[in-house]
Amino acid sequence: MGKLDGRVSIVTGGAGSGIGRAIALLFASEGSRVVVVDVNDVGGRETVDMIRGGNGGDAIFVHADVSKASDCENAVREAVKRYGQLDILVNNAGIDLPRLSPRLTSLRMSLIGLLT
Numbered sequence: 001m002g003k004l005d006g007r008v009s010i011v012t013g014g015a016g017s018g019i020g021r022a023i024a025l026l027f028a029s030e031g032s033r034v035v036v037v038d039v040n041d042v043g044g045r046e047t048v049d050m051i052r053g054g055n056g057g058d059a060i061f062v063h064a065d066v067s068k069a070s071d072c073e074n075a076v077r078e079a080v081k082r083y084g085q086l087d088i089l090v091n092n093a094g095i096d097l098p099r100l101s102p103r104l105t106s107l108r109m110s111l112i113g114l115l116t
C-alpha cells in the first residue's frame with residue numbers, strides 16, 4: 001500500500017529531467033495518479049510513459065505554461081475531468097536564472113549587493 005493511494009497530484013515542471021520528473025515518478029510509485037504539467041511536450045509525455053511503463057501507474061500530460069492563469073485553470077480542469085478530484089499541487093516548474101545567462105547572474109548579484 002502506497003502513502004498516496006487514491007490521491008491525484010499535479011506536478012508542474014514534470015517534464016524536467018531533474019526534480020519535477022523525480023517527484024512525479026515518486027508520487028506514482030506511492031500510488032498517486034499524476035497530472036504532469038509542462039511547456040515541454042516531449043519531456044512531459046516521456047514522464048507519463050515512464051509512469052505507465054514502470055509499475056502500471058496512471059498519469060496524463062497537460063501542456064501548460066504556469067505563468068498563464070488560463071493554462072493553470074485548464075490544467076486543473078483536465079485533472080478533475082480525468083480523475084474526478086485533485087488533492088496535491090507540486091508547484092515545481094521554474095527556471096534557474098544563472099543557467100540562462102552569466103550576465104543575469106552578475107546583475108542579480110549587483111542587486112543583492114545594493115540591498116544588503
Ligand SMILES: NC(=O)c1ccc[n+]([C@@H]2O[C@H](COP(=O)([O-])OP(=O)(O)OC[C@H]3O[C@@H](n4cnc5c(N)ncnc54)[C@H](O)[C@@H]3O)[C@@H](O)[C@H]2O)c1
Binds near residue numbers: 039
Ligand atoms: N536543481 C537545483 O539544484 C535547484 C535548486 C534550487 C531550486 N531549483 C528549482 O527547482 C525547480 C526544478 O529544478 P530542476 O533542476 O528540476 O529544473 P529543470 O530545468 O530540470 O526542470 C524545470 C521544468 O520546468 C519546466 N518549465 C519551465 N518554465 C515553465 C513554465 N512557465 N510553465 C510550465 N513548465 C515550465 C521546464 O520545461 C522543465 O521541464 C526550478 O524551479 C528550479 O529553479 C532547482
